[in-house]
Amino acid sequence: MLYKALLRPLLFLRDPEKTHEQTLALLSRLSFLEKTLEQFFSIEDQRLQVRLNSLTFPNPVGLAGGFDKNAVAVKTLPGFGFGFIEIGAVTALPQRGNPKPRLYRLPKDRALINRLGFNNEGAEAIAGRLGAMRRNGHFPKIPLGINIGRSKIVETKDAVADFLSAFAKLYFHGDFFTLNVSSPNTPNLRDLQEKNLLKELLAAIQESNRALAKEARTKEKPILVKIAPDMEFSQVNEIIEVVESEKVAGIIATNATAFLRESLVSEMNEPGGLSGKPLRDKATSFIRHIYRESRGRLPIVGVGGIFTAEDAYDKIKAGATAVQIYTGFIYEGPAAVKRINRGLLRLMERDGFKRISEVVGAQAPACPRWI
Template structure:
């Protein structure tokens, strides 16, 4: 079905097609029993893919990255496509419109996207309502700061996110690496990052006590454009602060090798061109931390082999977004089936045995 719809969607502006698809999924999930039936058909049941991390169960190591469903509008569908978990957001304390349109661009020959969305979202209060109730898979809230919040008070925005969503989310991702909010990436420098994460973790502990919920994981997402010394320092800062894991990586400002005319557009690049760089940073972080800090690998995953490369480099989990735009909703099932085949080929009984095998 998606093969027939894709040419029609690709005739539309990328953001228009995105909202059309999101709206259709939001409507579809209201049909009684549809979401659960979809999950029963797509969610993997093989023990070889199942993992227990941070007191959460992951039926698959493959997750949906932040950015697709910023406001949690269609989680009934997206959490039932075969993914083991999903991120919503990036969400900011107050609603904000984001950057002027157009701000999302497809690069089909490069199997890539460029976006300069600018954290457009409906705010914490709206997301908190949508996240109420049981989730089909673990749902992480990706939190950031409002555009007009200065960096010296940015911590307040992240603390607000933890307070508002602790009772309804299954974990948090601290986004300090989007290239589309001015000054945001300065927060991932070692000293600033260490202080920010320490404050967030303290707030998370307070909310754990108040809510009587188990401790929720707090991960930090880093950019692929850091220099090697800066990347190493940021990983050390995250480890010293005591975060639960790393997400590697966010979008890149690099444009090497792109062919499509949209390569000149400003914003963060995602998709196939990011694969090699993000996998290499997964490997470096795994080595640097001696495998003590779980890593989520994201960037350029279009196939089971792409996912497996990141897992063998050191990722316990992986995420996709851009490939879903190009390949459609059957992607998760294909990757899950392919991962099982790759494990069997290598004589491995469980996905955890592959984590870091090439690092």
């Protein structure tokens, strides 16, 4: 309440990217408040626990990639009640991203447009930061995912080596990895969603995953592929096929959209990725399609336009094992995750579900293909 009535109007008067940077800087200094934040913003309830591959999330609501690109606030962010967080996108090489301004708010649409272009400090610096946090006991207790993107100056033909380089540098710091082949803001990145290129990338990452796990005497890390909402379902089917054949842990659906501008109320036609409410139903339709096509066997992390418990519940019913938010967190504020988790419990009770895992795919029965 306080956030929406007082703080948000003030924050929204200021430049979006500067406000974001300053908020992250503040959060990075507030790590000692993690426990206090937790008391305000977290709820613990066994019924919300979900498993994704070898990972256990205390609740199904995670922070989406792009919010904390440089992993500066990973100790504080779990205090807002997330079940897991994803940092990045990290690229092998440090890069500044696109010229500013490159982030826009569309309050009438409850949306954002960004064309940041993977501005980040690079894999080495971020691995160093995460390593120091681990040594100092400042590592989050919830699972931490690392989102990896392609460096801008690297051509598609060299993309696999670029991904491998970032993956190896960050390997020991992530509980899972997201291969981001779907940002609309890095030229030709989305080419990697093409069947043959994706297969080459996934095969190489999995080989490296096996080798690095052996070296460290740990289990292999779950790999997720994050896809765009801007493609036909026939291409999604090809991605599912490759993901299954390379034994990748799952799919994150979806990234921001480069299209959908016709649905906007705001007079804004900036190029970049549109996120938030206008993306919600499209992302859910992708989740439902993947769940059905993979016959419920492929874990899906659902993301796109989640603001309320109902939004999250719809994605879980469509087949998502877990969900993530970004734009909803900006608009709804620090209590967003708690509200969503509380609401999920209420909706589960209403519908007679004992655990959130029972809700997964409840509204998208994974029919055998021949029916």
